[in-house]
Each structure stands twice: as C-alpha cells, then as structure tokens.
Amino acid sequence: MIESDFVFLQHGVTQQDVSGWLHRGNLNIKLFVTSAGREYSSVLDGNYGYDESVVKLTGMPRHDRLRDHREKLIAFLPTWRKDLAGTLSDRAGERKYSESFRESEYFRFYDGLIHSPELLEAMERAGYRGEFHLHPSLRSQLRDFQSNPLITVGDDQMDYSGIFARASLLITDYSSVAFDFAYLRKPVIYTQFDRNDIEGRHIFKKGYFDYEQDGFGPVVYDLQTAIDAIVRFVASDCAEPELYRDRVDTFFRYNDRRNSERVCREIIRMEDSTRPYLR
Numbered sequence: 001m002i003e004s005d006f007v008f009l010q011h012g013v014t015q016q017d018v019s020g021w022l023h024r025g026n027l028n029i030k031l032f033v034t035s036a037g038r039e040y041s042s043v044l045d046g047n048y049g050y051d052e053s054v055v056k057l058t059g060m061p062r063h064d065r066l067r068d069h070r071e072k073l074i075a076f077l078p079t080w081r082k083d084l085a086g087t088l089s090d091r092a093g094e095r096k097y098s099e100s101f102r103e104s105e106y107f108r109f110y111d112g113l114i115h116s117p118e119l120l121e122a123m124e125r126a127g128y129r130g131e132f133h134l135h136p137s138l139r140s141q142l143r144d145f146q147s148n149p150l151i152t153v154g155d156d157q158m159d160y161s162g163i164f165a166r167a168s169l170l171i172t173d174y175s176s177v178a179f180d181f182a183y184l185r186k187p188v189i190y191t192q193f194d195r196n197d198i199e200g201r202h203i204f205k206k207g208y209f210d211y212e213q214d215g216f217g218p219v220v221y222d223l224q225t226a227i228d229a230i231v232r233f234v235a236s237d238c239a240e241p242e243l244y245r246d247r248v249d250t251f252f253r254y255n256d257r258r259n260s261e262r263v264c265r266e267i268i269r270m271e272d273s274t275r276p277y278l279r
Contacts, residue, residue, distance in 0.1 A: 001180045005030040007267060009061060012176025014039050015209035017046060031077055033272050034180075034264055035060045035153030036251050041207040056266050058146045059259030067165045068184045070238075072128045074230065075167035076114060076151070078191070080135035096142045107144060107191050110272070113171075113225050114151045121152050122231040131167075135175070145203035147267045158226065168238035170217075174198060177217060182248045183255075187233060188217035214251070216244045 002026055008022070008029045013036060022029065032048075032055045035041040040057040043050060076194055086096040113119065114132050123130065130151035134142055145153045160177070170181040170188045178188045190211050192198070211219045220226040233239075254262075 002005060005270065007031040007033075007263075007270075009033050009263070010035075013060065013179040013180070014043065015176060016174075016207040017042075017205040019047040020205075027235075029054060031056060031266055032265075033060065033061070035259075037253055038208050038251070046207075049208075057252040057253055057265050058262035058266060061260040061263050062161075063180065063183055064257045064260050065161060066180060066184055066260075067161075068186070069165045070168045071128070071166045072184065073163075073167045074123070074128055074130040074151075074169045074171060074234075075163050075181075076110070076130060076171045077175060077177050078106075078135065078171075078173045080137040081194075082137075084141075086140050089186055093207070095137065095140050097143070101138075101141045102144050105194060107141075109146060109191070113128060113191070113226055114145070114153075115148060116223075116227050118154075119230055120148065120150050121135040122234050123258055125235045126237070128168075128234055131163060133163070147250065164244050168232070169232055169233050171226075182216035182244075183252060185240060185245060187238055187244060188215070189226065189229050190215055190217060190219040190235070192219055192221055193223070193226075195221060214247060216248055218249075 005181070006027060006029045008027075008031065009031055014034070022032075023275050029050065032043060032050055034057050035056060037057065040055060043055050048152040049054075052257060065118060083103075084098065084101055084106055085100075086098040088094070089096050095227065110132070113131065122128075128150070131154050132145060132151055134145070142153065147153045160180070164177075164180055164184060168186060169264070170178060172178050172188065173191050178190070182188055192211065209215075218229050263265065
C-alpha cells in the first residue's frame with residue numbers, strides 16, 4: 001500500500017471543513033475529485049495541503065448513474081451524531097445498542113416527525129408515503145423507531161440510488177445525501193433542530209456551504225416548522241421552487257453524465273506523469 005496511488009472519489013460532496021481527516025499529511029491523496037466550483041476552491045484554499053495538480057473538478061462518478069423515477073414518496077434520511085452512537089463492538093464497523101438513545105433530542109425530534117398526526121393526515125390526503133432510514137453508524141438504534149401505515153422505518157440495507165430515484169422530497173439535516181438528491185432537481189428540507197451544538201457532536205467543522213444562503217430547500221429549526229414545511233411541499237406535489245432550482249443549477253459544474261469519463265482521463269494523466277515508463 002505504501003507505493004499505491006490514492007484516488008479519492010469521495011463518499012459525498014464536501015460541504016464542511018474536513019481537512020483534519022483529509023489533510024495531505026494523513027492520507028497523501030494523489031487525485032482529489034470534486035464536483036462543484038466552490039467545493040474545488042474550498043479544498044485548494046483550505047488547510048488540506050493539496051494544489052491544482054491533485055485537486056480536480058470532474059464531477060462525481062456516481063452521479064452519472066442517478067435516475068429520476070419519482071413516486072409520491074418522502075425520504076427521511078438524517079445523518080448520525082457521534083455522541084449518540086453506541087460504542088464499537090468486536091465486529092468491524094458495528095456499534096452496540098445505546099440504552100440512552102431514546103432520551104435524546106435527536107430521537108424525540110424524528111420520532112415526533114414521522115408520527116405527527118398533522119403530517120400523516122396531509123400525506124394520506126395527497127396520496128404520499130414515506131421511508132425513514134437511519135445512518136449506518138446508528139443502525140443499532142433502528143429498534144427504537146416504529147413504522148406506521150404511511151411511513152416505513154427501513155432496515156439497514158438501504159439502496160441509496162433507488163430511494164433517490166423514487167422519492168419526490170428529501171428530509172435530512174446536514175447529510176451530503178442532499179447533494180445527490182438535489183442533483184436530480186428534487187426539493188430538500190433541512191431539519192436542523194440542534195444547529196447550535198452540531199460541530200461538537202460530529203466530525204466536521206463549518207465550511208463554505210451555508211444552508212440558509214446556499215441550501216437546496218428551506219431550513220427548519222423545530223418540529224412544528226418542519227411539519228409545516230413538509231405539508232406545504234406535499235400540497236404542491238413537491239414542486240421545486242425556482243429559487244432552489246437556480247441554486248442547484250449554479251452549484252454543480254457538470255450535468256452531462258460524463259463525470260466518470262473525466263475522472264478516468266485524470267487517472268490516466270496522473271499515471272503518465274508519475275510513471276512515464278508505462279507510456
């Protein structure tokens with residue numbers, strides 16, 4: 001592994017400052033893929049330690065495979081909180097069940113949201129259903145959430161591309177899945193009830209992306225406002241407001257399904273420059 005070249009395709013668009021994790025001194029990435037102009041600049045100008053020879057604006061390969069087959073479906077996909085995740089078990093990547101999770105504001109918010117009589121009534125009236133999925137780092141807490149006739153609590157084997165294709169509205173908080181969903185020109189609602197202390201409860205620091213100014217949908221900070229926002233979108237059959245459509249169009253550099261091609265070309269170019277004997 002010492003002599004291998006690390007091509008970082010990314011697990012999602014970088015919106016926060018994660019230089020502490022991705023700094024050159026830690027990973028020595030040889031090709032750093034980005035999808036948006038501001039994301040590209042944030043890596044070059046931030047404390048990551050990479051220059052233009054490494055950071056490339058190509059678009060994310062997996063976006064080439066995103067498809068829009070929308071149904072009357074709402075996807076609830078919040079990210080995790082490191083202080084709520086159970087301790088690591090002996091199995092790699094698995095976490096133990098946390099007995100205190102049900103006492104958290106996180107549980108109360110999302111449990112209250114998916115079982116809101118007002119929301120469920122509006123969804124039933126408009127013919128919508130929902131799927132609620134926890135982040136894999138909180139999968140051991142799935143037993144704390146219960147399905148109802150309209151909103152299903154999913155298992156831990158979620159097909160992300162499938163739910164992106166089928167859903168018409170995404171409810172998330174700080175997760176980078178919002179970028180994949182917005183790439184399909186579908187609306188997002190950001191539920192940030194714990195915005196005042198999120199940096200101390202996650203692995204990132206605030207970056208260039210401001211949810212109020214740059215986000216692809218409204219930002220809500222309490223349960224009732226979240227319910228109201230979802231009800232409004234459902235009433236409009238989840239039409240995307242022009243303001244947010246314009247933000248999406250401005251944010252992403254490419255929408256041509258040729259991101260994979262551009263990444264392959266950069267890999268070949270990198271190989272040619274570092275290993276000329278391969279030419």
